[in-house]
Amino acid sequence: MFKLTGCCHCGNVRVEIALTHPAAEYHPRACDCDFCCKHGGSYLSDADGSLVIEVKDERLLRRYRQGSNTADMLFCGNCGVLVGAAYPSETGLYAVINTRIIEGGAAFGEAQTVSPKTLSAAEKVERWKKLWFADVTFSPGRSE
Ligand SMILES: [Zn+2]
Structure with a gap:
């Protein structure tokens, strides 16, 4: 597995990602909806990989629904960074991560524009x- 980490600007939300292939083999999906364009978001996921989302203070994790109103756009309410999106299905949580929060200069393949x-x-x-991570662990910290 290929490990990546990322976080929002203030560090309240951290993610740990395990990918089945090197980062260069992934083409982040740049969604062309109004919301994602305003953020410059492009998304990474691996259906066979895994994702851990750690939140220090869950009160500061904000969720915003738009479009078809079925998934939550996740962003840090403290620093405003868009972390990704999550879909709470009846069988479990699916999620995708905004590549802009990945640290360590991971070099992804060229982004592709998508139009969901x-x-x-x-x-x-x-x-x-x-497409999304299906192995998602959400670990909300205690509110301090
Ligand atoms: Zn933050």
């Missing part, structure tokens, strides 16, 4: 279940 906004809500869910 053209999909129906059901098609989106199907896509997330196929």
Whole structure:
């Protein structure tokens, strides 16, 4: 497995990622919806990899729903950085990470523009279940 770490600007939200391939083999998905364009977000996931999301103070983790209103855009309410998105399905949590928060200068493949906004809500869910991290551990810290 290839490990990567990332965090928001203030360090309240940290992620640990394990990928099945080197970073260069991934093409971050630059979503063309209004929300993601405003953030310059491009997303990384590996359906066979794993993801840990650690939050120091969960009160500062904000969720925002837009588009089809089914997934939560996750961002730090303290520093404002967009961390990624999560979809709480009936069988578990799926998530994707904004490559902008990855540390250590990981060199990904060229980003590809994607347009999930053209999909129906059901098609989106199907896509997330196929592409997003399915092995997701969410570890909220205690509020201090
Ligand atoms: Zn932060």
